[in-house]
Amino acid sequence: MEYEAVIGLEVHLHLKTKSKAFCGCSTEFGSQPNSQVCPVCLGFPGSLPVLNKLALDYAIKVGLALNCRIQEYTKFDRKHYYYPDLPKNYQISQYDLPLSKDGFLDIYVNGASKHIRIRRAHLEEDAGKLIHRQDLSLVDFNRTGIPLLEIVTEPDINSPEEAHEYLVDLKSIIEYLDVSDCDMEKGSLRCDANISIRPKGASGLGVKTELKNMNSFKGVRDALSYEIERQVKLLSEGDKVVQETRLWDAKDLKTFSMRTKEEAKDYRYFPDPDLPPFIIKQEKINEIKKSIPELPKEKCQRFMREYGLTEYEAGILVSNKNKADYAEERLKTWPGKDKKPVVNWLIGPLTAIAASSNLEISEIKISVADFLELVDLVENKQVISNLTGKSVLEEMVSTGKSPSLIIQGKNLAQISDEGALEKEIAAVIKENAKSVEDFKAGKAGALMFLVGQVMKKTKGKANPKVVQDMLKRRL
Numbered sequence: 171m172e173y174e175a176v177i178g179l180e181v182h183l184h185l186k187t188k189s190k191a192f193c194g195c196s197t198e199f200g201s202q203p204n205s206q207v208c209p210v211c212l213g214f215p216g217s218l219p220v221l222n223k224l225a226l227d228y229a230i231k232v233g234l235a236l237n238c239r240i241q242e243y244t245k246f247d248r249k250h251y252y253y254p255d256l257p258k259n260y261q262i263s264q265y266d267l268p269l270s271k272d273g274f275l276d277i278y279v280n281g282a283s284k285h286i287r288i289r290r291a292h293l294e295e296d297a298g299k300l301i302h303r304q305d306l307s308l309v310d311f312n313r314t315g316i317p318l319l320e321i322v323t324e325p326d327i328n329s330p331e332e333a334h335e336y337l338v339d340l341k342s343i344i345e346y347l348d349v350s351d352c353d354m355e356k357g358s359l360r361c362d363a364n365i366s367i368r369p370k371g372a373s374g375l376g377v378k379t380e381l382k383n384m385n386s387f388k389g390v391r392d393a394l395s396y397e398i399e400r401q402v403k404l405l406s407e408g409d410k411v412v413q414e415t416r417l418w419d420a421k422d423l424k425t426f427s428m429r430t431k432e433e434a435k436d437y438r439y440f441p442d443p444d445l446p447p448f449i450i451k452q453e454k455i456n457e458i459k460k461s462i463p464e465l466p467k468e469k470c471q472r473f474m475r476e477y478g479l480t481e482y483e484a485g486i487l488v489s490n491k492n493k494a495d496y497a498e499e500r501l502k503t504w505p506g507k508d509k510k511p512v513v514n515w516l517i518g519p520l521t522a523i524a525a526s527s528n529l530e531i532s533e534i535k536i537s538v539a540d541f542l543e544l545v546d547l548v549e550n551k552q553v554i555s556n557l558t559g560k561s562v563l564e565e566m567v568s569t570g571k572s573p574s575l576i577i578q579g580k581n582l583a584q585i586s587d588e589g590a591l592e593k594e595i596a597a598v599i600k601e602n603a604k605s606v607e608d609f610k611a612g613k614a615g616a617l618m619f620l621v622g623q624v625m626k627k628t629k630g631k632a633n634p635k636v637v638q639d640m641l642k643r644r645l
């Protein structure tokens with residue numbers, strides 16, 4: 171039987187506020203353990219939480235960007251469970267009245283658009299962190315109380331690739347909104363993946379497992395692929411999938427069972443009596459709406475419209491806001507109507523140079539003027555070849571010199587003057603009688619070979635277009 175996967179993702183996002191969700195403690199990452207704590211986040215009796223207004227604003231901003239309805243009336247609930255990293259023995263979360271509901275994110279996978287519904291996005295607080303040593307475990311409460319936004323999809327995702335794309339797009343939007351670091355390594359973005367399978371075309375839902383402990387988007391994709399295979403094997407052999415939480419082991423590339431009997435969980439939710447319900451006014455929502463910048467999808471469309479980019483090119487450039495701004499400054503400043511040369515240099519050589527140092531192009535410090543001058547020297551003026559242009563660009567990056575200075579200093583300018591190429595052309599024709607014949611017999615490849623020979627003789631400095639023209643005329 172053929173099966174299809176059904177996936178729902180839960181993303182937890184640290185909101186980038188300076189202080190915690192319900193107290194004034196710092197949220198700074200990497201400080202001395204337990205140095206950023208107070209009676210409120212440690213849950214001392216008698217202490218009272220007060221909501222961080224910025225956390226609420228950020229949460230609303232994300233909800234709006236994900237096309238959610240922002241609830242006019244929202245409240246916080248206590249979610250009870252017992253664990254050493256949870257000093258209050260309950261987490262402040264939102265149960266039946268989440269801040270945002272019923273949104274969606276449209277993603278593109280393999281050239282097709284896919285609508286992923288977002289069930290809810292609610293505000294809660296993070297728990298602490300356990301550090302396990304050989305014979306003891308330590309607890310760090312610095313993370314306790316950091317504002318978290320939990321974004322939950324409907325089970326609308328049907329493959330590991332779609333899950334991956336959803337995460338990439340979500341992260342890109344959040345980065346544009348500038349409300350979270352989205353750093354999985356630091357734990358400021360975490361993703362749990364719920365997955366079941368069902369016979370292809372069926373409409374009901376199968377028994378799901380919940381996967382945790384993935385620390386990269388690739389990890390999520392790999393864990394899902396593994397889990398699909400595991401579940402298909404179980405069902406094909408007449409076994410059953412057990413509802414459970416499984417942990418991803420990034421070393422062995424496997425999931426293993428952490429705990430079963432999920433249905434036994436009872437959090438005893440009830441409204442937190444220490445926090446009043448909130449009424450979110452329409453004016454407030456409108457005000458936050460206005461602060462949302464142009465998001466990646468709109469920017470992609472605009473780049474295609476205004477600069478004539480393909481969807482692929484625009485997609486690469488808008489994937490991160492700094493990169494998009496960097497690219498746009500250069501596209502806008504380029505005087506020509508045809509922006510292709512600039513796009514090609516941005517997503518070709520410049521991206522390659524950046525990638526070799528593990529950077530984004532926006533982190534490469536070449537002035538707009540120098541960059542565009544290089545593109546002009548190669549593409550319009552043909553003072554240097556494409557290949558030379560790439561090495562000049564590398565030198566611009568490492569030395570900060572202007573392209574013309576580098577070209578002069580190393581005498582790199584191409585020879586485009588026909589007079590200066592006469593001698594080499596004549597020699598190549600004489601030395602390659604066979605190829606000359608082939609060319610005359612209509613073999614186009616022979617011409618490229620002859621051009622190559624002239625390039626060799628001039629150590630790559632001849633202008634290949636000029637050489638080609640001259641050869642054609644001669645022959």
Ligand code: ADP
Pocket residue numbers: 176177178179180322323324325326364365366367375376377378
């Ligand atoms: P809760 O965790 O509050 O019990 P659910 O388990 O219904 O809520 O949903 C958690 C996540 O799991 C959601 O993203 C949802 O889309 C997804 N999900 C629920 N049921 C299934 C299923 N049978 N297969 C795959 N994903 C599921």
Ligand code: MG
Pocket residue numbers: 180
């Ligand atoms: Mg949950």
Ligand code: ZN
Pocket residue numbers: 190193194195206207208209210211212315
């Ligand atoms: Zn505190």
